[in-house]
Amino acid sequence: MKADPKNVLTGSHYLDGNHASAEGGIAAGCKFFAGYPITPSTEIAERVSRRFPLIGGVFIQMEDELASMAAILGASWGGVKSMSCTSGPGFSLMMENFGLGIMLETPCVLINVQRGGPSTGLPTLPGQADMMQARWGSHGDYEVIALAPDSPQESFELTIHAFNLSEKYHMPVLVMTDECVGHMTERVVIPPAEEIELVERRYTDKEPGEAWPYEPTEGGVSPFLPVGKGYKFHVTGLTHDYRGYPVINAETQETNVRRLIDKVNNHVDEIIWLEEKDVEGAEIVVMAYGISSRVIQPAITKARKEGIKVGQIKMVTVWPFPEKRVRELAGQVKSLIMVEMNYGQVFLEMDRCAAGKCQTYLVGHAGGTVHNPDDIYKTIKEAVK
Amino acid sequence: MTTKVTEKRMQEREEHPMERLLRMDRIPHIWCPTCGIGTTVTALAVALKQLQLDLNNVAIVSGIGCTGRVAGYTKLDSFHTTHGRAIPFALGLHIARPDLKVIVFSGDGDLVSIGGNHLIHTARRNVDITVICVNNFIYAMTGGQVAPTTPITARSATSPYGNYEHPFNIPLLAASSGAVYVARWTALHVRRLTVAIKEALTKRGFSFVEVIAPCSTLYARLNKLGSGLDLMKFYHDNSVIRHGADPKEVNIDYQSKIAVGKFVDIEKPTYLDCLNNAYKKKFGDKYKPYGGGNGDK
Numbered sequence: 104m105k106a107d108p109k110n111v112l113t114g115s116h117y118l119d120g121n122h123a124s125a126e127g128g129i130a131a132g133c134k135f136f137a138g139y140p141i142t143p144s145t146e147i148a149e150r151v152s153r154r155f156p157l158i159g160g161v162f163i164q165m166e167d168e169l170a171s172m173a174a175i176l177g178a179s180w181g182g183v184k185s186m187s188c189t190s191g192p193g194f195s196l197m198m199e200n201f202g203l204g205i206m207l208e209t210p211c212v213l214i215n216v217q218r219g220g221p222s223t224g225l226p227t228l229p230g231q232a233d234m235m236q237a238r239w240g241s242h243g244d245y246e247v248i249a250l251a252p253d254s255p256q257e258s259f260e261l262t263i264h265a266f267n268l269s270e271k272y273h274m275p276v277l278v279m280t281d282e283c284v285g286h287m288t289e290r291v292v293i294p295p296a297e298e299i300e301l302v303e304r305r306y307t308d309k310e311p312g313e314a315w316p317y318e319p320t321e322g323g324v325s326p327f328l329p330v331g332k333g334y335k336f337h338v339t340g341l342t343h344d345y346r347g348y349p350v351i352n353a354e355t356q357e358t359n360v361r362r363l364i365d366k367v368n369n370h371v372d373e374i375i376w377l378e379e380k381d382v383e384g385a386e387i388v389v390m391a392y393g394i395s396s397r398v399i400q401p402a403i404t405k406a407r408k409e410g411i412k413v414g415q416i417k418m419v420t421v422w423p424f425p426e427k428r429v430r431e432l433a434g435q436v437k438s439l440i441m442v443e444m445n446y447g448q449v450f451l452e453m454d455r456c457a458a459g460k461c462q463t464y465l466v467g468h469a470g471g472t473v474h475n476p477d478d479i480y481k482t483i484k485e486a487v488k
Numbered sequence: 489m490t491t492k493v494t495e496k497r498m499q500e501r502e503e504h505p506m507e508r509l510l511r512m513d514r515i516p517h518i519w520c521p522t523c524g525i526g527t528t529v530t531a532l533a534v535a536l537k538q539l540q541l542d543l544n545n546v547a548i549v550s551g552i553g554c555t556g557r558v559a560g561y562t563k564l565d566s567f568h569t570t571h572g573r574a575i576p577f578a579l580g581l582h583i584a585r586p587d588l589k590v591i592v593f594s595g596d597g598d599l600v601s602i603g604g605n606h607l608i609h610t611a612r613r614n615v616d617i618t619v620i621c622v623n624n625f626i627y628a629m630t631g632g633q634v635a636p637t638t639p640i641t642a643r644s645a646t647s648p649y650g651n652y653e654h655p656f657n658i659p660l661l662a663a664s665s666g667a668v669y670v671a672r673w674t675a676l677h678v679r680r681l682t683v684a685i686k687e688a689l690t691k692r693g694f695s696f697v698e699v700i701a702p703c704s705t706l707y708a709r710l711n712k713l714g715s716g717l718d719l720m721k722f723y724h725d726n727s728v729i730r731h732g733a734d735p736k737e738v739n740i741d742y743q744s745k746i747a748v749g750k751f752v753d754i755e756k757p758t759y760l761d762c763l764n765n766a767y768k769k770k771f772g773d774k775y776k777p778y779g780g781g782n783g784d785k
């Protein structure tokens with residue numbers, strides 16, 4: 104389906120990443136936003152609250168992030184595309200019902216404009232240290248999808264993409280941006296509505312009484328049952344069978360959790376989105392995501408000028424992790440470098456997948472500012488030895 | 489003759505209100521004999537039947553607890569969510585689908601302790617949902633620990649020497665937060681409770697019904713109050729009907745008299761009324777009143 108022209112501000116704009124994320128959500132057809140103010144994400148909520156009244160959406164500022172996340176799940180089950188935004192402290196609170204969203208298989212989008220942590224940390228300065236929380240922050244075993252925009256343009260595009268993935272795989276999808284991207288203003292080109300491809304919710308074509316919410320299907324997700332149409336379905340955060348009924352035993356747990364894991368793992372090739380440059384024949388590959396994937400450029404240019412064969416991979420999706428690709432590369436290159444604004448979170452995955460087949464380096468720090476290009480350059484020099 | 493009787497019985501059976509509302513494929517349920525949750529569910533079933541509501545348009549949301557299991561047994565679009573978050577989940581569902589009746593059915597711990605913030609804010613906004621709160625003065629599901637509703641001196645698994653914290657007066661909490669309908673009955677006032685649930689479901693805005701119910705297995709046993717039935721009768725026999733009572737005066741002490749009745753029944757624009765009025769005023773004809781998730785279509 105194409106986007107609704109009423110929701111799309113076609114044209115060229117100067118927007119910061121947060122405003123662009125809001126426009127992405129609106130273009131994707133989001134009609135319910137529940138959130139709680141937190142720096143540096145508030146501009147998303149503010150823009151949505153201004154834009155929604157005339158396009159038939161409801162913005163509500165909730166009492167906290169626990170409620171915000173619960174409310175967008177409720178609205179999504181009501182058939183409305185829903186989203187929220189937050190930053191570290193709020194992300195922690197949202198993890199509770201993020202898990203419910205995973206368990207109930209509820210499409211929605213959550214944007215985390217990352218700041219420095221732990222705790223209240225650095226409200227106004229960037230970080231990328233919630234990446235492992237994005238991966239494992241709610242209890243239990245499950246897979247997640249997390250995207251990392253590097254610019255206002257990508258904030259717009261990836262928010263739409265996140266909605267599409269959430270409707271395709273029936274799960275909350277994370278957009279892991281950061282203060283830098285959220286507050287940098289750049290040109291954002293919003294295409295005409297007919298060029299924006301949207302994935303709409305797929306409803307069952309079975310009659311009430313014949314359809315269950317979690318029937319096994321080839322793709323791993325079953326068509327939605329609509330509310331208010333007589334299906335009288337039940338869904339629960341307890342371990343459940345295909346009918347949505349709680350069944351408390353190890354066998355059902357295995358089926359239920361495998362379902363949550365497999366629907367992502369069986370589609371990693373479709374989900375994973377990497378942008379590779381000069382990787383062919385490279386001795387060294389620098390991996391980064393979000394704002395860090397831009398910060399690495401001067402160091403790479405400098406090193407390449409010196410004749411060092413450096414390639415780069417921008418991870419547009421961070422989760423699921425590109426395990427296969429990293430394993431492959433580890434057998435070909437001398438070193439893999441991860442550049443991220445934390446003390447080595449996604450690095451852990453890269454290092455694990457490299458499995459000792461190449462050297463691995465982290466260029467990391469505690470956040471508050473983007474990397475000094477020199478640190479990246481120095482690591483490249485070190486890694487080529 | 490026999491055939492006729494059987495036929496009549498069959499018809500009666502088919503018309504049994506519980507069967508219409510319960511997921512028979514999930515029976516037997518987990519509740520203990522003489523637990524007060526059962527009669528409350530019956531009251532809801534009868535209320536829905538008497539109101540002749542199209543059950544396709546009724547949804548139910550529960551949190552976690554013994555009472556939280558209600559959503560799982562009701563044959564409605566039903567959501568069993570997380571501890572304390574039934575109300576905000578229901579808020580989202582209601583805003584997406586204002587044409588549905590959304591009922592929250594949960595326990596005192598769920599709604600007043602961990603979910604207390606959501607209760608007061610959703611009442612403040614006057615969101616058009618109905619909340620049914622089974623107050624058994626205890627966290628039953630987890631084994632009978634002290635709750636913010638446990639009366640002073642009552643024993644629980646974590647107040648083994650008797651509770652010393654001041655409990656909440658739930659009707660006062662709901663009323664002072666902005667609920668437009670607040671009533672309290674005990675689990676044995678089945679007929680009056682049914683009327684209250686009918687009124688709550690018909691009321692536009694945030695309606696709240698508290699049900700004082702025995703937890704036979706934990707509260708009654710830990711406090712040596714006899715069987716669940718004894719306690720159910722005690723609550724009933726010690727209740728005093730005081731319609732219109734000031735919610736400030738309906739607090740409950742340990743095994744005290746219990747004021748029951750309809751305490752609040754007022755008119756106030758709902759959350760969506762307020763939203764629509766405000767935008768209509770601001771944007772005039774450019775604004776299309778929000779009527780649901782497809783409001784602009």
Ligand SMILES: Cc1ncc(C[n+]2csc(CCOP(=O)(O)OP(=O)(O)O)c2C)c(N)n1
Nearest residue numbers: 552553554555571595596597598627628629
């Ligand atoms: C976040 C969280 N904390 C704690 C629990 C454990 N827990 C389950 S039910 C419950 C209390 C339920 O009490 P109440 O709402 O009064 O329901 P009742 O069982 O008495 O009907 C608790 C604490 C939980 N499920 N989730």
Ligand code: SF4
Nearest residue numbers: 520523554628703704
């Ligand atoms: S433990 Fe108490 S509240 Fe729970 S079902 Fe048994 S009697 Fe009812």
Ligand SMILES: [Mg+2]
Nearest residue numbers: 595596624626
């Ligand atoms: Mg209780």
